[in-house]
Amino acid sequence: MEGGDVRKGSARERLLEAAFRAFSEKGYLGTTTREIALKAGVAEVTLFRHFDSKERLFEEVLKTYTFLPKLKGIIPEIRELAYEEAMRIIGLEFLKTLKEEKALVMIMLSEVNLYPEKVRTIHHRFIDEILSTLSSYLRDLQERGLLRDFDPSLGARAFLGMVFSYFKAEEIVKGRDLKEREMEDTVDGFVRIFVEGTKGR
């Protein structure tokens, strides 16, 4: 989006950030080392002094910008809430995380072909993590007799899948910038369907 330079922090940090942005906006192959150095405001040779090759820079970018989902942290507080309200928060938090980490999501989708293993690793640390957090929450509710009997892992997939696909269609493919209000309304609709579909009768 913003083509601006990165002018704070050490050369290494600036390179990592410039590379991260560039890879996410133009893809790995579509990005040149010259361009990254320019954006970072350093000489191209400095890039190769810090990272031996373009590929190692890419690896460092992934290592640096792969985040841990914060959903895990909010689960304890959520167990106190009503089911529907809890799912609303989980869905919205997941969607916001996707939005914040859009650059990383773009890299994952673009680079599945070129670096399947690297992408799989991130996917595992990110999506699978959230998935298992949500399924253990659902299992807990089942054991307390609040939900009907269904595979909680499948349920988690169903719910997060709705949210992810919505994000993919609007933000990634259509290039939109979703507003708070619209996100809330949409998640709300998803929650109503999901909660109604999983409640005990």
Next chain:
Amino acid sequence: MEGGDVRKGSARERLLEAAFRAFSEKGYLGTTTREIALKAGVAEVTLFRHFDSKERLFEEVLKTYTFLPKLKGIIPEIRELAYEEAMRIIGLEFLKTLKEEKALVMIMLSEVNLYPEKVRTIHHRFIDEILSTLSSYLRDLQERGLLRDFDPSLGARAFLGMVFSYFKAEEIVKGRDLKEREMEDTVDGFVRIFVEGTKGR
């Protein structure tokens, strides 16, 4: 998958198919015209005689291999079925279509950065089409008083989103080859949640 040649049809057809495969397996930038020609079993210059440039070849590939979703065709027969059974068929048919058209889906996801407009066009003709087909089916059931009141377009998104995300996670990211049985079971679970969550009470 198979690195084999394409040895039937005219040179033009062979080029289109070889390019389609290559683009989907290695991305647009990761594919060379030399490689396409080799796979098609023709001289590289023949490629440029048929298509003026690599980019125009790409456009022709998209034009040629963009398909019309067949979901629309089966809707009439489905209106006769019970809601749950109908959704099962729709979900499974959608998933199978994604599987058959996996190459195109890969291209779409990989090339959002490079050619956003081209990808948007395909997405519109493919996903949006299915989406509106399903929402009109849901609206119909609502009007017949069989479903509770909810935005049918949101409902369609929810359901197809579950299926798409499942496909993305398993086939695209994890590189698996989903078997009939597993697809049926998963769609079945999705359907149960969705149907229960949208039925009139």
Next chain:
DNA sequence: CGATATAGTAAGTAGTTACTAACATGGAAG
């Protein structure tokens, strides 16, 4: 002050890539 680390400038290399030019070949059609 002197050593060390970090950065820049400049020049270049070897490989690749999309794309072109020129000419030869073979088959189908009139």
Next chain:
DNA sequence: CTTCCATGTTAGTAACTACTTACTATATCG
């Protein structure tokens, strides 16, 4: 038979790209 037309072969070009080498400048630190 001859005229096309689609194709192959060969050679080449201009641009780009990841990466290197060699030398210089600056700032920090003991």
